[in-house]
Amino acid sequence: MSIKKALTIAGSDSGGGAGIQADLKTFQELGAYGMSAITAVTAQNTLGVHGVYPVSIEGIVKQIDAIGEDLGTDALKTGMLFSSEVIEAVSERIHHYGWQNVVVDPVMIAKGGAKLLQDEAVRAMKEKLIPLTAVITPNIPEAEVLTDMKIHSIDDRREASKILVDMGAKSVVIKGGHADDKEVIDLFYDGGSFEELVSPRIDTSHTHGTGCTFSAAITAQLANGLSMKDAVITAKEFIRAAIEDELGIGGGHGPTNHWAYNKRGGPS
Ligand SMILES: Nc1ncnc2c1ncn2[C@@H]1O[C@H](COP(=O)(O)OP(=O)(O)O)[C@@H](O)[C@H]1O
Numbered sequence: 001m002s003i004k005k006a007l008t009i010a011g012s013d014s015g016g017g018a019g020i021q022a023d024l025k026t027f028q029e030l031g032a033y034g035m036s037a038i039t040a041v042t043a044q045n046t047l048g049v050h051g052v053y054p055v056s057i058e059g060i061v062k063q064i065d066a067i068g069e070d071l072g073t074d075a076l077k078t079g080m081l082f083s084s085e086v087i088e089a090v091s092e093r094i095h096h097y098g099w100q101n102v103v104v105d106p107v108m109i110a111k112g113g114a115k116l117l118q119d120e121a122v123r124a125m126k127e128k129l130i131p132l133t134a135v136i137t138p139n140i141p142e143a144e145v146l147t148d149m150k151i152h153s154i155d156d157r158r159e160a161s162k163i164l165v166d167m168g169a170k171s172v173v174i175k176g177g178h179a180d181d182k183e184v185i186d187l188f189y190d191g192g193s194f195e196e197l198v199s200p201r202i203d204t205s206h207t208h209g210t211g212c213t214f215s216a217a218i219t220a221q222l223a224n225g226l227s228m229k230d231a232v233i234t235a236k237e238f239i240r241a242a243i244e245d246e247l248g249i250g251g252g253h254g255p256t257n258h259w260a261y262n263k264r265g266g267p268s
């Protein structure tokens with residue numbers, strides 16, 4: 001058996017619910033060998049982000065090169081990148097190694113309101129990273145910033161998806177967690193057709209790290225050789241189970257349950 005490898009280039013969440021920690025837990029649960037390049041250390045728990053400590057560009061590039069020159073990877077995701085300098089360096093390394101299965105979660109703001117991407121970095125994301133992207137997974141506020149349009153309806157999301165594909169992303173999922181529909185609709189667009197992935201809206205405040213977990217599940221399944229559509233479908237099932245079986249830890253926005261999908265027996 002050849003083990004499939006997945007890399008996350010993202011921030012560390014000391015509370016373990018989001019960032020690198022959520023990504024590695026998800027990779028493990030979906031059977032991919034997890035590796036990481038940490039872009040920033042956050043002092044964070046379910047109550048919020050209490051400090052952000054960026055890693056130097058040299059430190060980030062060295063981590064990526066340590067992986068690129070030895071282990072390689074079958075898929076990778078990016079999470080918190082923080083600044084335009086980080087985005088430029090990470091994009092350059094992805095291009096250098098010719099990595100294809102690139103999942104971009106354009107993390108901008110933590111659920112508690114802390115900024116995880118500087119405003120000036122949006123341009124670098126559009127110009128340098130999005131053209132390398134196999135799938136980009138913005139939530140609605142992130143899609144609004146990237147496309148410079150307001151998103152109210154599903155039709156608006158369709159229009160925004162097309163704009164993101166025109167920027168160079170091969171496919172897009174605009175996630176529906178922030179909408180006020182009764183159901184949560186994640187809209188998938190592969191540049192040709194749209195697919196609405198619909199699930200019941202779970203009434204909970206324990207959604208810390210949902211976006212990280214969702215994009216990490218896509219990454220693991222791309223590493224495992226699934227098609228983009230099938231990888232996105234697994235991710236939707238994985239995050240639904242993880243939110244439904246809440247852990248109930250911490251005093252604020254709690255983490256999701258990364259064991260839940262496999263405890264239920266995996267794919268439905
Ligand atoms: N209340 C909820 N009930 C069910 N699924 C949810 C809920 N909130 C978020 N999700 C799912 O979690 C993932 C992340 O959604 P979203 O909250 O939009 O992104 P982010 O975590 O990046 O802000 C999506 O796949 C979405 O379907």
Ligand SMILES: Cc1ncc(COP(=O)(O)O)c(N)n1
Pocket residue numbers: 010011012013018019020042044079080107109110111116207208209210211212213
């Ligand atoms: C280090 C880090 N990365 C990302 C997020 C976003 O989390 P969410 O998935 O809840 O939007 C976070 N809170 N911390």
